[in-house]
Amino acid sequence: xxxxxxxxxxxxxxxxxxxxxxxxxxxxxxxxxxxxxxxxxxxxxxxxxxxxxxxxxxxxxxxxxxxxxxxxxxxxxxxxxxxxxxxxxxxxxxxxxxxxxxxxxxxxxxxxxxxxxxxxxxxxxxxxxxxxxxxxxxxxxxxxxxxxxxxxxxxxxxxxxxxxxxxxxxxxxxxxxxxxxxxxxxxxxxxxxxxxxxxxxxxxxxxxxxxxxxxxxxxxxxx
Numbered sequence: 267x268x269x270x271x272x273x274x275x276x277x278x279x280x281x282x283x284x285x286x287x288x289x290x291x292x293x294x295x296x297x298x299x300x301x302x303x304x305x306x307x308x309x310x311x312x313x314x315x316x317x318x319x320x321x322x323x324x325x326x327x328x329x330x331x332x333x334x335x336x337x338x339x340x341x342x343x344x345x346x347x348x349x350x351x352x353x354x355x356x357x358x359x360x361x362x363x364x365x366x367x368x369x370x371x372x373x374x375x376x377x378x379x380x381x382x383x384x385x386x387x388x389x390x391x392x393x394x395x396x397x398x399x400x401x402x403x404x405x406x407x408x409x410x411x412x413x414x415x416x417x418x419x420x421x422x423x424x425x426x427x428x429x430x431x432x433x434x435x436x437x438x439x440x441x442x443x444x445x446x447x448x449x450x451x452x453x454x455x456x457x458x459x460x461x462x463x464x465x466x467x468x469x470x471x472x473x474x475x476x477x478x479x480x481x482x483x484x485x486x487x488x489x
């Protein structure tokens with residue numbers, strides 16, 4: 267048994283027709299494999315918050331390989347900035363969506379809010395589990411709210427004011443992983459949009475310089 271492991275049941279449908287052509291396939295192989303895997307994140311998570319690549323509606327219809335293929339390059343860039351994952355916004359770059367490997371939630375002083383499924387947010391059984399356990403979690407001081415849009419402005423200003431006390435990555439492999447830092451490029455429109463807020467946060471040490479002309483925004487302590 268792997269501590270903190272998840273059980274995966276993965277269906278695959280592979281075309282095996284011995285010809286190429288632009289038409290519906292007539293022969294395919296259907297495979298289901300089972301695999302046990304350890305926790306995707308082994309420490310608190312840093313996310314690259316970016317406004318270069320959005321998470322559009324086509325990425326939320328089903329759990330497909332294409333969801334990850336679109337993300338591979340962005341994740342490699344995030345690694346240069348010391349981030350383990352990429353935090354995507356919607357196509358208007360106004361609302362939070364998800365990371366490349368998980369749903370997310372924002373903790374507004376123990377009020378937990380998830381972005382709504384669809385339009386770039388994959389329907390997740392792990393996220394649904396939180397809603398189903400909302401009554402039991404109240405006794406632990408955690409209040410699961412209805413899913414709703416969370417704007418980028420609400421997130422940044424909430425971090426600055428202290429209303430946002432944490433974030434988390436949630437998924438089959440991610441389990442529940444705390445997000446403790448956001449990385450933002452200083453030459454991005456996103457950074458310039460909130461420049462005054464970030465400058466204010468620099469004075470109390472919550473915004474610090476990062477590698478390759480980035481800044482790190484401290485979000486939580488990992489609890």
